[in-house]
Amino acid sequence: MRSVVIARQKKLGRKTVIVLPVLYPRELLTAMGVHAVELWGPPGPPRSPAAGRLQGYVCAVARNALAFLASGGGRDADAAIFPHTCDSIQGLATLAPDFGGWEKPAYRYLHPKGEDRPAARKFVRSELERLAGELARLTGRPLELPRLSEAISLHAEIDRLRRELLSRRPFLPLSDAALYRLLRRGEYLWPGDHLEELACAARGIRDDRVRHGVPLMVSGYVPEPMSVFDCLEAAGAFVAADDYAAVGRRIALSPPPAEGDPLDRLSGMHFRMPPCPTRTSDTGARMEYLLSLFRRSGAAGVVLHVPKFCEPENFDVPAVFRTFADAGAPVLVLESELEAELSAQSATRLEAFVESLKFKGPSR
Amino acid sequence: MILRKLQYKAISCLGPGLLSVASRIGKRPGRGSAQGAAHPFGPPLESGRKLREIMSLHYLSGRYADGAVPVAWVTSGFPVEPLRALGFHAVYPENHAAVCSVKRLVPELSAAVERLGYSRELCGYARADLGCAVTGTTPVGRLPRPDLLCCCTNICQTVLYWFRALADRFRVPLAVVDAPFVYGEAKAGHLEYFADQLRGLAETAGGIAGRATDRGALLETVRLSREGSLLWAECLAAGRAVPSPWTGFDAFFHMAPIVALRGTKECNGYYRMLRDELNDRISRGVGGIGNERFRLLWDNLPVWHRLRPLSAVLAENGFNIVCSTYAAAWAEAGAAIDPADPEGSMARAYLNVLLNRDLPYRLSFMKRLCAESGSTGAILHSDRSCKPYSIGQVDLQRRLVSEAGVRTLLLEADHADPRSWSEEQAGHRLAAFMESFE
Ligand code: SF4
Ligand code: SF4
Numbered sequence: 001m002r003s004v005v006i007a008r009q010k011k012l013g014r015k016t017v018i019v020l021p022v023l024y025p026r027e028l029l030t031a032m033g034v035h036a037v038e039l040w041g042p043p044g045p046p047r048s049p050a051a052g053r054l055q056g057y058v059c060a061v062a063r064n065a066l067a068f069l070a071s072g073g074g075r076d077a078d079a080a081i082f083p084h085t086c087d088s089i090q091g092l093a094t095l096a097p098d099f100g101g102w103e104k105p106a107y108r109y110l111h112p113k114g115e116d117r118p119a120a121r122k123f124v125r126s127e128l129e130r131l132a133g134e135l136a137r138l139t140g141r142p143l144e145l146p147r148l149s150e151a152i153s154l155h156a157e158i159d160r161l162r163r164e165l166l167s168r169r170p171f172l173p174l175s176d177a178a179l180y181r182l183l184r185r186g187e188y189l190w191p192g193d194h195l196e197e198l199a200c201a202a203r204g205i206r207d208d209r210v211r212h213g214v215p216l217m218v219s220g221y222v223p224e225p226m227s228v229f230d231c232l233e234a235a236g237a238f239v240a241a242d243d244y245a246a247v248g249r250r251i252a253l254s255p256p257p258a259e260g261d262p263l264d265r266l267s268g269m270h271f272r273m274p275p276c277p278t279r280t281s282d283t284g285a286r287m288e289y290l291l292s293l294f295r296r297s298g299a300a301g302v303v304l305h306v307p308k309f310c311e312p313e314n315f316d317v318p319a320v321f322r323t324f325a326d327a328g329a330p331v332l333v334l335e336s337e338l339e340a341e342l343s344a345q346s347a348t349r350l351e352a353f354v355e356s357l358k359f360k361g362p363s364r
Numbered sequence: 365m366i367l368r369k370l371q372y373k374a375i376s377c378l379g380p381g382l383l384s385v386a387s388r389i390g391k392r393p394g395r396g397s398a399q400g401a402a403h404p405f406g407p408p409l410e411s412g413r414k415l416r417e418i419m420s421l422h423y424l425s426g427r428y429a430d431g432a433v434p435v436a437w438v439t440s441g442f443p444v445e446p447l448r449a450l451g452f453h454a455v456y457p458e459n460h461a462a463v464c465s466v467k468r469l470v471p472e473l474s475a476a477v478e479r480l481g482y483s484r485e486l487c488g489y490a491r492a493d494l495g496c497a498v499t500g501t502t503p504v505g506r507l508p509r510p511d512l513l514c515c516c517t518n519i520c521q522t523v524l525y526w527f528r529a530l531a532d533r534f535r536v537p538l539a540v541v542d543a544p545f546v547y548g549e550a551k552a553g554h555l556e557y558f559a560d561q562l563r564g565l566a567e568t569a570g571g572i573a574g575r576a577t578d579r580g581a582l583l584e585t586v587r588l589s590r591e592g593s594l595l596w597a598e599c600l601a602a603g604r605a606v607p608s609p610w611t612g613f614d615a616f617f618h619m620a621p622i623v624a625l626r627g628t629k630e631c632n633g634y635y636r637m638l639r640d641e642l643n644d645r646i647s648r649g650v651g652g653i654g655n656e657r658f659r660l661l662w663d664n665l666p667v668w669h670r671l672r673p674l675s676a677v678l679a680e681n682g683f684n685i686v687c688s689t690y691a692a693a694w695a696e697a698g699a700a701i702d703p704a705d706p707e708g709s710m711a712r713a714y715l716n717v718l719l720n721r722d723l724p725y726r727l728s729f730m731k732r733l734c735a736e737s738g739s740t741g742a743i744l745h746s747d748r749s750c751k752p753y754s755i756g757q758v759d760l761q762r763r764l765v766s767e768a769g770v771r772t773l774l775l776e777a778d779h780a781d782p783r784s785w786s787e788e789q790a791g792h793r794l795a796a797f798m799e800s801f802e
Contacts, residue, residue: 052758053758053759054755054758055746055748055754055755055757055758055776057485057748057749057751057754058751058754058755062755084544084545086521087520087521087522087751087752087755088751088755090521090545090752091723091751091752091755091756092755093545093547094547094722094723094724094756095723095755095756095759098722098723098724099723099724099756099759099763100759108545108547110544110545112542112557113517113521113524113540113542114517114524114540114541114542115540117564118560119557119560119561119564120542122557122560123542123544123553123557126553126557130551130553277525280521280524280525280528282528283528283529283532284532308485309485309751311486311487311521311522311525311751312521312525314482314483314485314486315482315486315522315525315526315528315529316525317481317482317483318477318480318481318482318529319529319532320481321480321481322480333481
């Protein structure tokens with residue numbers, strides 16, 4: 001599917017860039033006519049023995065990405081962007097381009113760590129300018145600010161629709177699996193095409209409740225394997241709130257200002273995203289956010305779906321336990337290693353968790 | 365408050381004398397003493413006693429620091445100079461975690477935080493330190509409560525998660541100095557960003573200390589830091605002599621002052637003494653091990669909980685670790701600090717620490733260390749719970765072999781947690797590695 005999309009974009013004269021997780025300035029790429037294709041692993045067994053260049057105690061996302069790139073999986077792309085999400089991707093950002101595995105241009109997109117402060121805002125802006133310069137060399141065309149303004153509006157509309165689909169979950173006649181397939185098509189579709197699909201789905205939102213069962217909040221990194229949703233559905237539950245790094249955490253909390261220098265507006269977006277450990281957000285602020293998301297959604301429990309060996313996600317687990325224990329909400333931790341299918345053991349645990357919630361009253 | 369200040373001052377002034385007497389009285393037969401059994405090492409370093417004294421004093425004075433002076437807990441790569449100039453007592457949780465690791469306390473401390481939900485795969489230092497905070501257990505008596513937590517991301521992003529958890533626990537502010545990763549050379553904008561944050565730090569820390577930075581004190585601290593790094597570099601350079609007057613395992617212990625007391629007179633005085641002793645041993649042909657036949661490089665953190673048996677098995681077979689990327693990292697970057705331009709040079713020095721640099725740099729650094737020290741082999745400690753140091757080692761290993769003709773061993777362990785250690789497997793791998801030299 002992705003290669004078909006890439007081929008179509010190439011025909012339109014667009015360059016394709018592979019992007020590693022998590023956060024990158026989509027608006028900038030769109031404005032410069034660059035087609036972004038995200039690489040979350042991919043799931044399943046590594047595509048080449050190059051995974052062995054990273055030790056077995058490094059997360060599957062980084063190992064699979066290296067194996068994929070080294071096996072020529074990105075041959076249709078023109079460049080790759082490595083956002084500085086964590087120590088592992090930072091390491092991968094020198095390993096693959098410098099020691100083999102990725103021979104095309106590699107752009108590193110650095111995030112400021114720590115709280116929002118003037119130095120951090122200045123830093124985001126200068127990183128955007130640097131990336132724009134690199135993309136200009138790739139495309140042969142400089143960044144035009146009016147186009148950036150348009151791209152900011154386009155992505156704001158995409159965010160609005162994504163938020164609507166997720167927050168009006170009980171009224172959307174789509175299974176979780178279908179909804180997540182739709183949302184995740186944004187990882188490789190041209191934004192304008194993705195917007196049309198989202199708008200079409202949003203038109204299907206009903207006035208009456210169509211989703212029944214145990215409402216859950218899912219928090220984690222990436223919804224893989226996707227069969228987790230089939231399992232939840234079979235157990236009688238549905239996703240009422242989403243806090244996946246790949247999904248909900250990339251929807252800005254508020255739209256960008258309508259006026260002003262587009263680069264400043266885009267820099268500001270970085271600080272308007274929901275709290276995320278991969279951006280080293282303050283844990284207290286994140287817990288407040290999670291609790292409010294949980295309460296608004298009416299969820300009865302939390303599934304924490306974290307990748308094994310992932311430091312950013314795992315460091316927050318105790319705080320999530322504490323926060324939701326205080327709120328009287330049960331939490332299930334599901335560890336994943338980007339398996340192609342949900343293991344029987346994980347499926348059983350999910351089923352048992354949902355069963356236990358069916359007999360429990362609402363959380364505080 | 366006044367009593368605390370008096371206690372803190374008294375320990376700082378009288379402590380050295382008392383500890384020196386105590387350490388002479390309490391001296392146990394150690395490596396190379398007449399009472400020790402036959403062993404493969406050279407005579408022990410006399411400076412070892414002084415090292416124990418100054419580090420004990422550091423922890424002892426820490427017990428009386430809170431309430432007497434402002435206290436900051438800082439990461440090892442944090443630009444500590446502005447804090448010292450403001451009169452902060454600096455505590456290094458990484459150094460403290462290393463002490464816990466040597467004392468084999470990590471399984472117990474880690475278990476305490478695993479019960480709270482922390483994964484056993486997280487950095488062993490972080491688990492140990494958080495375990496101390498949760499249980500109150502510490503091998504150093506007591507750690508002073510922090511007024512400020514200071515974290516620099518130039519060694520890893522992990523420290524930021526760890527220090528956030530501490531800030532949450534102690535309910536004190538966290539000052540973050542973010543260090544963009546260096547690909548090739550540090551970019552001008554990144555240096556400026558770092559220097560900007562240093563100015564912010566001076567304000568935050570000054571607010572807690574209740575005073576503004578005294579420029580003279582800052583310049584003096586910066587000067588001491590640079591001098592300390594250069595002295596430490598001289599100590600490490602002694603390892604180039606054949607035989608090396610000490611071992612890399614010694615250096616792991618003797619690096620404590622450059623980590624935890626950087627920018628102080630005590631640190632520099634200590635390294636002058638150590639350097640002189642090492643040079644004296646060189647002139648007398650005294651080696652760190654009895655019969656040095658092969659010279660090795662060590663990469664990554666030490667396996668703190670196995671230092672003794674590892675050093676013994678290597679020494680028994682005539683192998684000496686004569687250099688390490690870990691110990692040398694503290695000599696390299698610090699030398700760039702310059703009192704003529706404190707903020708700018710601190711930005712350069714602290715951005716360019718080894719773990720904040722790309723793999724081509726790390727490879728060239730390892731090759732240089734091998735060439736300078738005459739090391740024909742390298743042990744790369746593949747450290748389960750330190751991802752930033754370990755990612756890339758498989759390629760570094762291959763390239764050391766193919767580009768520098770260095771024999772290598774990738775040895776999997778954990779710097780802090782003995783539960784990941786397999787004695788049998790490590791033994792076999794080490795034996796096969798050593799045989800390849802014969
Ligand atoms: S899963 Fe975690 S450790 Fe792995 S690449 Fe993503 S953020 Fe980094
Ligand atoms: S041991 Fe590694 S992961 Fe842990 S604090 Fe040090 S550099 Fe970071």
